[in-house]
Amino acid sequence: MTALIRHTNDDTCNRALAHSAPPDRLLVHLRKVSRSNRCNGYIDMFGACAALSSNPRIATQAASEVLMRCLSQALGRRPVLYHPDEPDMSFDEKWLSSLARSLQSGDDDSVAFLLHSRVPRHAHRNLVFLMRCICEQFYQI
Numbered sequence: 182m183t184a185l186i187r188h189t190n191d192d193t194c195n196r197a198l199a200h201s202a203p204p205d206r207l208l209v210h211l212r213k214v215s216r217s218n219r220c221n222g223y224i225d226m227f228g229a230c231a232a233l234s235s236n237p238r239i240a241t242q243a244a245s246e247v248l249m250r251c252l253s254q255a256l257g258r259r260p261v262l263y264h265p266d267e268p269d270m271s272f273d274e275k276w277l278s279s280l281a282r283s284l285q286s287g288d289d290d291s292v293a294f295l296l297h298s299r300v301p302r303h304a305h306r307n308l309v310f311l312m313r314c315i316c317e318q319f320y321q322i
Contacts, residue, residue, distance in 0.1 A: 207319040208278050212265040214242075215249040237318060244314035251311075255304040281316050284309065 252273075253259045260273035270278070276295060283291035296305045 205278065205319075207281055207315065208270070208274055209265045210319065211245060211249060211277065211315075212262050212267075212274075214245040215260075215262045216265070218246055218249050240314055241318035244311045248308075248311040248315065251307075255300045255308050257301070277312075281312055281319075284312055285316050 256273070260277075261271040262274060263269065263271055276299065280292065280295045282288075283295060292309070296308070300308055
């Protein structure tokens with residue numbers, strides 16, 4: 182019997198994410214949403230983006246729920262998310278935090294790198310849309 186070995190760019194991503202800070206408010210929020218939505222059924226990322234509200238608070242919560250329910254679809258496996266009180270960060274959490282910071286700072290090169298390293302091309306636009314909806318609420322000046 183032969184085993185299939187899947188090679189990813191995780192080493193490259195690990196180096197890019199090595200300087201990440203401890204979890205911020207956004208990541209703690211996503212951890213809590215993830216825990217509260219574990220038992221919810223499958224939701225398609227493409228159809229779910231259309232269901233978001235124009236009310237900023239409702240839209241942020243809905244986008245957070247959709248993101249946490251669809252993230253495994255975008256990554257191709259279930260993401261590792263720690264308890265909200267945990268000071269350490271998993272690779273998936275560092276990746277999410279880096280993506281959020283890159284979107285907020287307008288660093289399109291980093292956004293492209295982070296997306297291309299882990300997410301299929303067809304999911305890029307929806308994932309960015311959801312992250313932007315969430316980031317607008319959490320990183321307002």
